[in-house]
Structure formats: structure tokens, C-alpha cells
Amino acid sequence: MRRTFLLFLLFTLCFISTSPALAQVQVRLRVIGASNEGQSIDPSLKDIYKELGSLFSFTSYRLFRDENLTLSPNQPVSISSRRGRLIEVTLTGLHRDIAELRIKVVREEKEILNTQVRLSPGRTVLIGGGPRQREGIIIYALSASF
Amino acid sequence: MKKSCSAISSLLEKYFDREVTDVERSHVEAHLLDCQACRDVLKSMGKLRDLVKTPVEEAVQKEDFPWVWQKIERGIRLEEKPPFWENLRSWLQISPLFQRRVWIPAVAAAAILLAVILPLLTQKIPSHPSPSVVEYVESQTHNVMVYELEKTKVTVIWLFEEPEKETPSS
Numbered sequence: 001m002r003r004t005f006l007l008f009l010l011f012t013l014c015f016i017s018t019s020p021a022l023a024q025v026q027v028r029l030r031v032i033g034a035s036n037e038g039q040s041i042d043p044s045l046k047d048i049y050k051e052l053g054s055l056f057s058f059t060s061y062r063l064f065r066d067e068n069l070t071l072s073p074n075q076p077v078s079i080s081s082r083r084g085r086l087i088e089v090t091l092t093g094l095h096r097d098i099a100e101l102r103i104k105v106v107r108e109e110k111e112i113l114n115t116q117v118r119l120s121p122g123r124t125v126l127i128g129g130g131p132r133q134r135e136g137i138i139i140y141a142l143s144a145s146f
Numbered sequence: 147m148k149k150s151c152s153a154i155s156s157l158l159e160k161y162f163d164r165e166v167t168d169v170e171r172s173h174v175e176a177h178l179l180d181c182q183a184c185r186d187v188l189k190s191m192g193k194l195r196d197l198v199k200t201p202v203e204e205a206v207q208k209e210d211f212p213w214v215w216q217k218i219e220r221g222i223r224l225e226e227k228p229p230f231w232e233n234l235r236s237w238l239q240i241s242p243l244f245q246r247r248v249w250i251p252a253v254a255a256a257a258i259l260l261a262v263i264l265p266l267l268t269q270k271i272p273s274h275p276s277p278s279v280v281e282y283v284e285s286q287t288h289n290v291m292v293y294e295l296e297k298t299k300v301t302v303i304w305l306f307e308e309p310e311k312e313t314p315s316s
Contacts, residue, residue, distance in 0.1 A: 051300045100281070113290070115283040115303060122299055125279065129288065129305035 024070050025091055025099045025146045031065040031081040034058040035136030048124060048141055084108050087140055097121060099144050119144040150177060151184055158184060162191045
């Protein structure tokens, strides 16, 4: 009886330690305001400024929000940003080094983007564009760590 | 004290200490029957012994000699430690878990599990068959462009405003 219990315990521990389904994913979400007004670069955007500068032609990048989201499977997390926008991030799948995320961007109750991305550590997904407001746009920068 | 008392007196101490032979004891006891002086000497010997013995015994009973135990324990500690394998073997013998020899199937199961899991953990399996980061993308209001920069590991999803529809001229 004790032997059976020990073996069961061993198998359970092995299963728990290797099961990714129980894991959570940390996603860093930054809401950036990009515009051509002024030439200021937010110091906290240093790590992606090079990429932003090579991709876009804006002269100013300001960090509006910097959130570390802890995502559990199929539990959406919403972050509201400026100009009535809302971004909703849901962890839909998790492989060894890939987190599958469903991202929805809603503006004034209108879904302006619905996408599914595979995010791995070290990769950044930038979501931007949309209606310009006062000569500026919103860029969402998502990166994962797990 | 009678004349023979001088001869008995040398035996009297031995008699008191119970060190005499049977012959000597009968000789002394026969003398003591007739000699009050020697009986008094014997009695005084008893009193003297009690006088010394009682406080010593009381002191010994009160004293637990901690320093003696400390010395003994230090001596035990200083003794050469048994080898590791001997310690392990004695521990295994003590442990009821190992007395039942459950460890044999447990270790075997752990080894099999390691053999199965380790290659799975160490081998580099591509995490996903498709290298694309964006699985799908849709927008009801905008045109969408996706481009990926593998060098910098950046993926951009860009929303373009649809060109404004021309308003019919009135």
C-alpha cells in the first residue's frame, strides 16, 4: 500500500513539474504615444527605442502606461488606455517557450483589431496605427517572460 | 584489657574489616565474649566508621559528578568517527522505510521516469511548426499590415485608416 502511494506521489510530482497548463505567463504591456510634436524620448523606452526609430518616423515617444500582466489560461485581462481605447489580452495556449495570446483592441465599443499572436521570450509585438489624434498615434508594445 | 588482648588487637582490625580467616574469626569472637575492653574497642571502631562513612555517602549521593560525564562524553566524541558507508548502512537499517525495501521499486521508477523525461526536456524541438508570430489578424474598421523583423525579433501589426470615401457632390 505504501509502495503504491509512493509511486503515485512520484508520478504526480513529475506530472506537476512538467505540465505547462498550470503555468502563468508574465506579459509586459507598454502603451506608447508616438507623435511628431517635439523630440522627447521617454527614458523607459530605451530598450525598444532603436526598433521604434528604425520602423517609424515619429520624433517623440512617450510612455503612457507600463503594465506587467500575469496571464492565466483563458482569462482575459483588459487595460484601458487613452482616447477611449481598451486592449484585452488573453492567454489561449502555452507551449515550452511560446505563449499564444489573443489580443483585441476596442475603441468606442468598436473592435478595431482582433489578432492571435505567438509570443516567445525576447520577442516584441508592436501594435500601432489607427486613427490619428492630434498628430499622434498609440503604439502597444507586448513582450513576454516565462 | 587482658593479657591476650595485645595478641587479639592486631586481629581486631582485620576482624572489623572482615578480612580474617575462619580460624582467626572464631578465636577473636571467643575472646570478645570474655573481654569487655576489646568489645569497646570494636564498638569504637564501628562508631568511627559511621562517623566518616555517613557524611561521605551523603555527599556522594548529592553529587552527580557532571564533570565526570563531561569528560566521558568528550572522550566519546574524540573517538574516531565511523566511515560514511557505515553511517549510511546503520541509517538504512534504522529507517523503517528502507527496512521494507520500498526504495528498490521507487528508485527504479524514478530512473525510468528520468530516462523518459530527460530526452524530452533536453532535445530542441521547434516549439511550433510555423515560424510566423501572427496566427491571424482581422479588423472591422482598418486595413492591417503585418511585418516581422527576425533580426531584432520585432513583429509589427499596423492599422491603416481606410481612405475617406468620396462624398457625392450635390
